[in-house]
Amino acid sequence: MTLVMAGVVVLDCAEPEKLAVFYRELLGAEETDATANRVEVRSPDGMRMAFRRDTNATPPSWPRPENSLQVHLDFLVDDLDEAERRVVGLGGRPLEAKDAAGPFEERGYADPAGHSFTLRLTRATGPKQG
Template structure:
């Protein structure tokens, strides 16, 4: 078997154009490929996501137990509040808003098609100046 060079996380959704726009804006990514039923984006650090058209796609129901989590993405950010504002402005919504502060603080969200993802703090926040 040959070497696996890279992978792409593919999310099924009813409207790949809309979802690709959400992630392009959120990740400051570029579109790296598109067909009638699939759009791929690549972030500056090389993360590749694709969005495949599936008219019958059913988003996960997490945190409710029916239809469970299926899969979710983790994004590392240095400013949770700023990242949250960007997510919400782009059409995402908070799912789990309990504030577990500290070095490993994280918050749960869903994208406009209902796929869940987590924002995780990458560093311990420095005291605000001024």
């Protein structure tokens, strides 16, 4: 018997309804539960996120050191440029202007409430043909 099971990623924010719309649209998710202080969504792949009202929520300031990175989310994408246009169109903003080195290409963003997340493109790792 499993003692602990994975639950829901919960982000504190001042306006959970608005933040839920951002992630619902970004992930193609559906709202599964809502109360006066919490909204939950589930993406087509089963990821569950909730947004809890905290009128004193302070967004992280990453990459600045004060109130720095508290947690961030990674999302996998097929096309970074297209995903970036979607994020910005929904009210998110880029946090970095350069791509990460290494086998992954990724870009950092903040959602409308200031929580940081990464869009990550995984490159093919097979041998080069030809």
